[in-house]
Amino acid sequence: MEKYFLIIITVLVLMVSGCADPGVFYSVWNGNNDFARGDYQSANIAYLRALQGGVYSDYISYNLATVYYALGEAPAAMTEWENSSRSLDDDVLFRTIYNRGVLNFELGRYTEAFEDFKNALIINPGDMDAKINLEYSLRRMSANNNPVESSASSATTSDSGETSDEIRRVLEFIKRKDSSTWQPVEEQEVEKGVRDW
Secondary structure (H helix, E strand, C coil): CHHHHHHHHHHHHHHHCCCCCHHHHHHHHHHHHHHHHCCHHHHHHHHHHHHCCCCCHHHHHHHHHHHHHHCCCHHHHHHHHHHHCCCCCHHHHHHHHHHHHHHHHHCCCHHHHHHHHHHHHHHCCCCHHHHHHHHHHHHHHHHCCCCCCCCCCCCCECCCCCECHHHHHHHHHHHHHHHHHCCCHHHCCCCCCCCCC
16 A cells, blocks of 8 residues: 555656656655665765756755765765755755854854854744854854954954954844744743643
8 A cells, every 4th residue: 555655646746747857856755765764875876866857956956965964075065055055945045054054163164154154044034043053153263263254254353352243233133033033931821721841
């Protein structure tokens, strides 16, 4: 029964895909399954095969970058995330920039990580992980006396440890966005009879 269910889903996906090459969708599907199983080499091959189709390259490049990241191939991951950063889909763009920030942070490139998390928050201002990582990057920059380079941003840290105008503006932007979306617990209505465990 499951075998027929998968065949029906595959046929439906191919019918919805219209004129696009069905081999691309099959390769992506295989790549997704291989990645979920932890078989990164097979997922890599499937995504590379899908890229040859020439459609949805931003989505496929994002998936391929994720595989390279899982394999510890930082330069290849950065290259593919650069390709997927041209996407018109905000979700793909956000995930690309956010993940690039994570990798930059892991590589000790705190200035680049700060810029990536800041740009990710411009796309999705409510993402808590991006906010937290932006602050981690800022703290690491300050701890390492690693000022934000003027080519990447006009923000620098002064000798007295005060944050610069641009960093302050970013933090104020986040604070304004949070204040418009978060409500104090006292203001939230709690249904009567419902226990909050």
